[in-house]
Amino acid sequence: MDPRAKDYFNKFKSTLPEEDQGKLPRYDSYYFCADEENANICADLVLRGDKRATAGLKWSYEAEGESLPEIGQLSVITNWNGDPQCIVEVTSVEIMLYNEVSADFANEEGEGDKSLEFWRRVHWEFFSIECADIGREPTEDMPVILEKFKIRWKE
Numbered sequence: 841m842d843p844r845a846k847d848y849f850n851k852f853k854s855t856l857p858e859e860d861q862g863k864l865p866r867y868d869s870y871y872f873c874a875d876e877e878n879a880n881i882c883a884d885l886v887l888r889g890d891k892r893a894t895a896g897l898k899w900s901y902e903a904e905g906e907s908l909p910e911i912g913q914l915s916v917i918t919n920w921n922g923d924p925q926c927i928v929e930v931t932s933v934e935i936m937l938y939n940e941v942s943a944d945f946a947n948e949e950g951e952g953d954k955s956l957e958f959w960r961r962v963h964w965e966f967f968s969i970e971c972a973d974i975g976r977e978p979t980e981d982m983p984v985i986l987e988k989f990k991i992r993w994k995e
Contacts, residue, residue, distance in 0.1 A: 845869035845916040848924035852993045869916040869924075874966070876920040882951065883925045886917055891950035892990065895959075897967045898935060898983035903974040909933050909987045926994035933987050938967070939980040948988060 849869075853861050872882035872894065885891035901908055913930045938960075946959035964978065971978045 841869050842918070842922045844922055845918060845924055848916050848995070849914075849927065851995065852927050855993070865910070865912045865914060867914040867916065867927075869918060871918045871920055871922075874969070879920040883917055883919045885950045886928065886991065887925055887994065889991075890954075893945060893948040893950070893986065893988045895941070895945075895949065895963060896985045896987070897970050898985050899974060899976055900970045901985065908985060914992060915989070924995075927992045928989040929992040931988050931990055933985065935983055936986055937981045938963070938978075938984050941984060941986065945986055 849867055853864065856864075871879040872891075873879045882891055896909075898908075900906075909930050911930050911933060915928050915930075917925050917928055919925060941956070941959065941963075943956040946956040947954045949959060952958035952962065963984075967982065967984075968978045971982070976982075
């Protein structure tokens, strides 16, 4: 993890009562998307309160041996350059098929015009690239991890 994210998390931790500091769940650090423009847009959407959810391809988690998100997990959200923007807490995790994602979830994800049509278009493109990287074919019924979160702390 980038030292800036660790320092940011430690600043957050220092704001908590001492008895709570040792009870914090695991945490990580990441930026959204796979390009600078969209990573920075998404970080800004989180800060504005428009982006309260994200989606990931379950197959990618499995291929990378990565743990699935858990309720209560904390994440330092950064911009593309790794500058911490805020800390979010996972409030909900659900596995759903790509073609069953709802308009409500697309709205909570907060990107583009917040429509399901926009969500499906950009996520199909993104998940197709991920599928190619792991040797899978994208399908309408591929499993997607739907994660909702709230801002827990920002400086």
